[in-house]
Each structure stands twice: as structure tokens, then as C-alpha cells.
Amino acid sequence: MKVKIKIKRFNGKDHYFDQFDVQIEDRTTVLEALMHIKDYMDNSLSFRAQCRSAICGTCAVKIGENHVLACKTKVKQFVQDGVLTVEPAGNLPVIKDLITDQDIFLLKLKDAKAWFVPSEKFEPVYPDDLKLYEKETDCILCGICYSVCPVFQTGQEFGGPINFVKIFRFWKDKNDALKDQRIVIADKNRITACVHCKYCTFSCPKEIPVEQDILQLKFFGKQKGIIKEEQEGSGGFSTPFGF
CATH class of the missing domain: 3.10.20.30 (Beta-grasp domain)
Structure with missing residues (x-):
């Protein structure tokens, strides 16, 4: 053909x-x-x-x-x-x-400390532990979730879906030293600006549940008082898709 x-x-x-x-x-x-x-x-x-x-x-x-x-x-x-x-x-x-030019989202990953920070005391990791972040380890840094995100229509302050996937992955790792400090990092990355359009989840070639990760981070952060409710939906943008 x-x-x-x-x-x-x-x-x-x-x-x-x-x-x-x-x-x-x-x-x-x-x-x-x-x-x-x-x-x-x-x-x-x-x-x-x-x-x-x-x-x-x-x-x-x-x-x-x-x-x-x-x-x-x-x-x-x-x-x-x-x-x-x-x-x-x-x-x-x-x-x-x-x-x-992928420097933008790669530098954002650096700011989000998107790598493993080992705890001084190592705990054994079992299959049930791995299930908590197994899909997130499949991330290949393709940037597709970043490319489809409508939040960037209004500026570059938002960390981006890829940041929250990495934050979630290491937050769930019991041997990561930063622990709930990861939630503070998510807040600094303006996680509450997410509009939950799910384009990141639908487009991910590795089928990572990106939007669910963001929801979990936000819920825990609000429960702990790390993320403030009044920040929800900040940014005041609209998308061309009616969301």
C-alpha cells in the first residue's frame, strides 16, 4: 500500500x-x-x-x-x-x-529529585512492596505525558506528569530516605494545578496510571496538611478539549 x-x-x-x-x-x-x-x-x-x-x-x-x-x-x-x-x-x-529540546522537562526532573536517595538502614524488599510502584518503574522518560499536558498552555511553572510519576515511585519505596519530603517536593511542583484530564494516562506507552499517582500524592498531602486545599485548580486556564 x-x-x-x-x-x-x-x-x-x-x-x-x-x-x-x-x-x-x-x-x-x-x-x-x-x-x-x-x-x-x-x-x-x-x-x-x-x-x-x-x-x-x-x-x-x-x-x-x-x-x-x-x-x-x-x-x-x-x-x-x-x-x-x-x-x-x-x-x-x-x-x-x-x-x-527536552532540556525543559529534564531540568524539572532534576529539581524534583527524581532519583533514589538511599536510607541509612536498608529494609528487605518483597514482591508486595514492589507492587506499590511496579508500573512506575517502567517509565522510559519519553516525555509524552509532558507533551500532552494542557496545563502548560499557561506557563512552565507546573512540574508536569513525569515529575509526579517519579515522585510517586520513590515515595512508595520504603528504602528512600526522603519519604514524605517527596510530598513537599510535589507541592513545590504545583501538583494542585493538575486538571485530571487523564491525557497523560491515556497516552503513556507503558500504561502507567499517571493521574492515579497524582491523586494519591494529593490526597495524602492534604491529609498531612502538606498540600493546601485552597491551591486546588490554581492557574485559571482552559483546554481546547472542553475539560
């Missing part, structure tokens, strides 16, 4: 769309189509890709209204009238073509 691949490009000055006619099979992924274009049609096309196994998270792109991993997504899933439109991920500055 021949498909017209429509790609939003950026040359450092102008945004524009390029079109390429590509012969695909049922199994052809979006990444394979992009690689074919780069290898045989236009070697100036720029995009990120490494593992091709949905593990590294580098190949996140936007197709229509969906943010996906190009290596995991088959072209036929999103073709409409013989056309597939590919754009760079949202909420991030574009460097070139489909390559975005």
Missing part, C-alpha cells in the same frame, strides 16, 4: 510541511517509514531514534492528535484517506524537524 507521509519540518527559521510517497506493509512502523524517507528520499530529515524497542523513549512524535512512540506504532493505525501526518511532540521547543 502506498501512503503519503506528511511531515512537519523546521529548518531553524520556518515551519512547513513536506510530503513523501512511501510504500508500506501492514507491519511497517512510523519509525521505519521515517528511516526509509531519510535513507532514500531526503537525507536532511531529522528525528531521534535509538533502540527501536520502545525502551529508550527517544522517538516520541505527534500523529494527528495522538502522541506515540514511532518505533511502536504501525503506519496503518493512523492513516486517514491515504495520508499520515507526523509532527514533533508538543509543549517543547523544536530544534529541527521532529527533534525537540
Whole structure:
């Protein structure tokens, strides 16, 4: 089947769309189509890709209204009238073509202390302990949850879904030294600005229950008086999706 691949490009000055006619099979992924274009049609096309196994998270792109991993997504899933439109991920500055500048959310992760801080005394970890944060350990830092979040329409103060996944994961780890200090960090990341649209959960390629993590952090934080109720819904923005 021949498909017209429509790609939003950026040359450092102008945004524009390029079109390429590509012969695909049922199994052809979006990444394979992009690689074919780069290898045989236009070697100036720029995009990120490494593992091709949905593990590294580098190949996140936007197709229509969906943010996906190009290596995991088959072209036929999103073709409409013989056309597939590919754009760079949202909420991030574009460097070139489909390559975005991820420094914004990576620096936010640093501010959120998104790593394990070991306690002085180690406690044995059992399967029931791991179940508390097992899904969260699957996070591959693809940034898709960041890219679909509507809160960033009004500014960059919000920490972002990816921060709260990491905060939740280490908060639930009984060997993490920060313990409830993680909730304080979540509050500083403006967790109450979340509108619970669930786009982060629906879009996560690893099916992490991002919005549920945020709800748990907020509930516990309010119960402990760490997160104040009056901060709820601060930001005063609206989304184009009616939420």
C-alpha cells in the first residue's frame, strides 16, 4: 500500500510541511517509514531514534492528535484517506524537524529529585512492596505525558506528569530516605494545578496510571496538611478539549 507521509519540518527559521510517497506493509512502523524517507528520499530529515524497542523513549512524535512512540506504532493505525501526518511532540521547543529540546522537562526532573536517595538502614524488599510502584518503574522518560499536558498552555511553572510519576515511585519505596519530603517536593511542583484530564494516562506507552499517582500524592498531602486545599485548580486556564 502506498501512503503519503506528511511531515512537519523546521529548518531553524520556518515551519512547513513536506510530503513523501512511501510504500508500506501492514507491519511497517512510523519509525521505519521515517528511516526509509531519510535513507532514500531526503537525507536532511531529522528525528531521534535509538533502540527501536520502545525502551529508550527517544522517538516520541505527534500523529494527528495522538502522541506515540514511532518505533511502536504501525503506519496503518493512523492513516486517514491515504495520508499520515507526523509532527514533533508538543509543549517543547523544536530544534529541527521532529527533534525537540527536552532540556525543559529534564531540568524539572532534576529539581524534583527524581532519583533514589538511599536510607541509612536498608529494609528487605518483597514482591508486595514492589507492587506499590511496579508500573512506575517502567517509565522510559519519553516525555509524552509532558507533551500532552494542557496545563502548560499557561506557563512552565507546573512540574508536569513525569515529575509526579517519579515522585510517586520513590515515595512508595520504603528504602528512600526522603519519604514524605517527596510530598513537599510535589507541592513545590504545583501538583494542585493538575486538571485530571487523564491525557497523560491515556497516552503513556507503558500504561502507567499517571493521574492515579497524582491523586494519591494529593490526597495524602492534604491529609498531612502538606498540600493546601485552597491551591486546588490554581492557574485559571482552559483546554481546547472542553475539560
